Every structure is written in C-alpha cells, then in structure tokens.
Amino acid sequence: MPKLGSCNVFLRATFGIDPGAEIGRQLGELATQVQVMRGQEVQTDPADTTLVFLASGATKLGAQASRERHQIVAFHFGGDIFTVPAVSMHRYMLIGLCESTLTTFPARQFYDRAASNPWIMRALLERSQTALFRCRDKAVNLGQKSAGERVAGFLLAMWERLDASEGPSPMIDLPMSRGDIGESLGLKIETVSRQFTKLREAGIIDTHGRSGVSLLDLPRLAEQAGYYDRNTVPPRPEWVERKPELVP
C-alpha cells in the first residue's frame, strides 16, 4: 500500500495508532496524499470541512473577503493538524509557503470512523482548541493593537513556532513574504516594512536578506508587542462590577 506512506507517519506519530490495525486501515482509506510547491493551492472539498495533517513544510490558510482583500487566518508548520472550513461566508484557501507534504481527510467521515477511539478524539479536540486559542489571540491583535505591536507580536510568535538558532540573539528564517505578514496582521505591505525598519533602527532586530531576522533584544521586542502584564496591570473596574453568586 504505497499510498499510505506518509499517512502511516500521521497516524503513528499523532495518535500512537498502528496503521496495520483495523482503525488505521479504515482511516488510511480516507487519506489523500498531496504535495505542493510554493504558491500552490491545496484542493479541498468546498462542501465539507477538510482535516489536514502537514507532514513537512509550511502553509498559509487564507480567507477571501472580496476580490482584492485576503486575510490569512493561520500559518501552519510541519507536524501541525488543522481543518480547512467548507465554503461559507468566505472562501478559504490553503496554500504552500514552500514545498510541503500533507495528508488530507474528509473531516466528517474521519470523525465517524475515529469516534470509537478516545485517543484520536482527544487529540483532535486539543488541536482544535489550540487553533481556537491562536485565533482568539489574533482577534485581539487585529482588533486592539497598533501596527508596531502587531509586527512585534508576530515576530515573537514566529520565534516560538519556528526553529530558532539558540543564543542570546536567536535568528529565525521567515518562510512568508512581507505581503503574507501584512495579510496576516491586517496591515498593508508598506506598513509592515516600515515597522521592520523601525525595529531595526531601534536595535531590537536585524534583517538578513528577505527572510532572515535576528532578534537582538527579546525583552524589548516583547515590550513593543504590548502584551498585557497581569502582574502590573489590574483589570478595568467596570469589567468586574460585582462578584457572582454560586447557586446553592
């Protein structure tokens, strides 16, 4: 069964499932192996949610708001598991940032067959919550933060998710263009560029070519990102008027 090559990896690595087992075989039947190059779209079912395992590479998940407006709702890297929604209010597109290998499944059928296995459902639930968590964080950034804060926060997030060279000033290699960063942060490409320049002139980062970024001063970068420090900043009074009562 050569088709199941990378699906094996998926089932074993993520869920600890033996692909030779009955459940492994049943899920394997639903798998589609796909390889994309930079800029290529992964074909997903417009009528149903698609479950994706990204074996290697990096992708962007974008939504089309109108002809000229795209919002990248998530970046994904090797090992990530996520879903691509069916078409609804917005059309979603999954596109490679570099050469990537992935396995796709029709979500509903996958869930039907996997329902009996608590390990798989638990893993999927936790992945889904991680995605939701990241998305809420993005909503906070898009709704409340300035351009400078968004770019600083983006660099910190990429530092956490990408492999960074160790040391006091780690260096990361961004697989996405300035345009992609802008579409992810709700900013125009020129604004992203200007914020990079500001951070460079402040000595907080340094850039190498188009994709290399050295994070020279992480504490100051975090400061620029403007994250709420619950140790120093109390909640706004009108948000906590009175304590609720437990029902006896």
Next chain:
Amino acid sequence: MPKLGSCNVFLRATFGIDPGAEIGRQLGELATQVQVMRGQEVQTDPADTTLVFLASGATKLGAQASRERHQIVAFHFGGDIFTVPAVSMHRYMLIGLCESTLTTFPARQFYDRAASNPWIMRALLERSQTALFRCRDKAVNLGQKSAGERVAGFLLAMWERLDASEGPSPMIDLPMSRGDIGESLGLKIETVSRQFTKLREAGIIDTHGRSGVSLLDLPRLAEQAGYYDRNTVPPRPEWVERKPELVP
C-alpha cells in the same frame, strides 16, 4: 442531589446522557452552578481552561489587551457550549450581558472522564470547530473590513443567532451595549453609533430605544456587509498559481 439540577439538563440535552448513569454522575461531580447578573464576571480557573454550558441568558467573552483595551472575542447565548482559556498572553473574562444561568467544568478533568464516551467527545469537537469557525470569521472582519461592513455584518450575525420576530422586516433585541459592539468589532463606540445612524438614514434599519433594531432591508444590509460572493467574484490570480500534484 439538588446541585445537579441544571447539570442534568446540560448532560441530557447536549449529549443525550442519562445523568443517573455512571458517566453522568462522574461528570456531575465536576459541575459548578453559577448565576450572574448583568455586568458580573463568571469566576474561572486562571490555571486551566474552563468548559462552560450557558443554560440561559447571554454572556460576552473578553480579552484584556492592556489597561484600557479590551477585545470581545465572542458572544454566547442560551444553549451555547464553549471554553474560557486559562490566563496566557491575555487575560480572558466571561461576563453576563443579562441575568444568566450557567454550569462550569474544569476542562481537563471533564475530558479525562468523558474520553470513553464517543458521543460527548464528538459533540465537544463539533462545538469547538464552530467556535473556531466564528473566530476565523471575526479575524477576517477585523483584519479586512471597514467600519460600515463590520456593523452590517454584526447585525446579520445577531439576526441569525438571536430570536428575531418573523416577517419581511424582522426585529431583534440586542442584549449588548454600543460599547460592547465596539469592543467586539474593534471600533470605538462613536464609530458604531455613526454607522447605525448611516444605516438608519439609508432606510436599511430602524432603531427602537437602546436595544431594538428593525432590519428593514435584509438584502441591502447583506450588501453593506460586503461578503465575498463566490458566484460573481473569482479568486485573485496570484493566490492560485498552479495546481498541486497528487502524490501517486
């Protein structure tokens, strides 16, 4: 066991579980019944995700970005099931929009005990995906849409989620203030107000007091919301450069 009163409803209505059964009893042990009034915060565990079943009423889930900046990441209404994240980058707060009755569970423990029941896990997974879906939609709106589009889209979303009076011009009763709407849409209260005025002057809506809104012209409201129409608007060419190849 009076404490389990509304928990019964939760387990039975959502998962079809008999609370008298072993699993029902085990989950019931984890439940906390809470009642909040308008403006009160629901206390959640800062150290772990909280699973919430909103029996009746309405709530807002907000994140604190800094002292003066809040972003509402979701509104919830009776019957909704959702999670409140543990404290991380941002502090999350669940607050009543009106008198509300809800049941909370420590998420990790709930999952541990429910893992063996495929129905529950499946239901939770699907609720989680719905929340993720809504959050992505919010990210698109916050990142790419104008103030007018956001407000129109908000009214449409509330029309779908709230009970609206039937007829050609349905009327909805918003449980949240203009300030809440602004914090949800990433706009200031004055901007929200101005957009309401614009829609009223255009004859698309009418307002009654602080909370009543008549949707006089739904098609035009949908037009104002600026949703991508996949029937008329093709994808941007540079987003679909080449077709990917299936791995043989």
Next chain:
DNA sequence: GGGCGACATTGATTTGGGTCAAAGACCCGG
C-alpha cells in the same frame, strides 16, 4: 556572473476612524 522580475523599502499625500467635547435620549427609581 549578469540581467531580469518579483519583492522590499522609502517618501509624499490622503483618509477612515479615533479623540475630544458637548448635547440629547432612554430608563429606572422615587
């Protein structure tokens, strides 16, 4: 290694939404 096309940076100008300020409307309790 040189040339070309795409990507990135920089500068000048515009503008949508924010900010500041004040007046008006709703709604609750007395």
Next chain:
DNA sequence: CCGGGTCTTTGACCCAAATCAATGTCGCCC
C-alpha cells in the same frame, strides 16, 4: 410623573495607517 445617571448621538478636529509613487535590492535562472 419627574429627576438624575448612564448610555447614545452628533460635531469638530487629529492622527495612524492606507494609498500613491518611485527607487532600491534580492535571488533565481540563463
């Protein structure tokens, strides 16, 4: 039914980011 506080609306002005417009540079392919 009236008073007062809160929420909402409206107006004048300002600023951060978008837009428009070059110029510069990277990196890929020949």
